Amino acid sequence: MKKSSVATTSLDEKRVEDLRKSQDASKMDELADFETAVEATGFGKFNLILLLISVPTSLSQAFEQMTLSFVIPIAQCDLHLTLEDKGMLNAIAFAGMISSGFVSGYLCDFFGRRKMIIIGHTLQAFFTILASLSQTFPMLMAAKFFSGFCFNGGFSAFTSYLTEWHSSKYRGVVQLIRGTAIAFGNVVVPLLAWGILPQSIYFRLFGVLDIHSWNVFILATILAPLICASTSYFAPESPKFLMTSGRNEEALRVFRMAYSMNTGKSVESYPIKQLVDERSHMTRRKSVEKIKNSFQALKPLITPPYLYKLILVCITACFILMGNHSLKLWFPQLLQSINDYQQYNNGSSSGMCDIIDFLNEKTTTTSEACDVNLDNSSVYINAIIIGCVQIAQFTIAGFFLRLLGHRVLAGITTSISGACAIGIYFAKNSTTITALFSIFIGFFELAGNTVLTMTLEIFPTTCRTTALSFHLTMARIGSITGNMIFSKLISSGCLYPFIFCGGLAFTIPILMCFYPNLTNKALV
Incomplete structure (x- = not known):
């Protein structure tokens, strides 16, 4: 009996100890990191609302990048544009984006995503209005420069914002959905252009401003950034940013709100009760001190282990937009x-060389010799077809992303784009040229979106938007460089532009070999 009693006591003590350990473990489980907390919110109504908000943001991006490429053929007589002028107009918005790149990244990382989304898109709309009133080439250049300058802050902020509201399970797919929205924007732009630009619109505003159809078209594009700014006003701040700033109680509140909207359950039933401290070493002080401290975000990016990764993503981003936008914007x-x-040739079609020769002959700087053909429905129809192909490519890309992963998908799509660029040179009719344009632009856009997602996952929250700013800055430098080179190559012949774009596309699969595997990895 004595032995039995001792054994029973020992067993009870063991059970008590096991219970105590399990309770301690339960308490530890309540101290959740960001990835655990955001995964616990699920995926539902709240996430769908975020994706709806991303639509006007994506349209804003499409308008900022593509508006002038449709304006240029119509406004070339009013503004007396040369081929070099056209290349500069295609590139000027990206120059503005570059100028604000690092500043907007710092402000976004240290003041919050939501504020930058609202301010950036509101100012973009203001300068778009000024662009719509432009009367000369320098006026339009200046207005679009500042429009791009302001757009960049809102775009960078929203890109980080959307990423930081989703777990690793959905992060890549969500960016592809956003890419689909951008592709949808590439359909909306030519549709809007088709409805406005061929019209014979002319009147004098205030007795001094000559307003044409292209002025009205630019003005119509302010709707997208204004809608984005107004809807984002009602959105919560990024929980990842709140946690990194030491505002865990606020982060818990927005997590609970998202959980309740997604599941239909009460906010009290959210399983996470406490968050880990993810504060950075930089404290939140006065505004001047914040800006001063923000430059410290550069330190981890320019030292190992992130220095090598930063160089890699910058080179890749530069080559992707240099190759893609050289053709896309032209x-x-x-x-x-x-x-x-x-x-001019009784409906007969021809190869790309004859087309480029004809373009060089038609381009002039004298208004007396200049004329614009407004009977151009086929231009907008073909542009819409190209946009629809992009939507289809982004729609099916989610399946291949899960199957192949980021690196392989980017490598395959850019290889196909390179082959299409070379194929355009050999195409003998407009139908084949349009088909190859569609595949080239769509797959290059898909690769660019995939690489952007990889950049967001490589770097930690404390310097994610700053790293994204480096990525976007180098991409836009590539876009500017590509446009200027492309205008020179068109002037010199028809083969070189397509060898240039194809060669850049074929370098991306090589660069993908140096990227880490990021599939289903936690966000740092």
């Missing part, structure tokens, strides 16, 4: 030249 002009060539 294809409305090339489509217009195809349309004009057919009308």
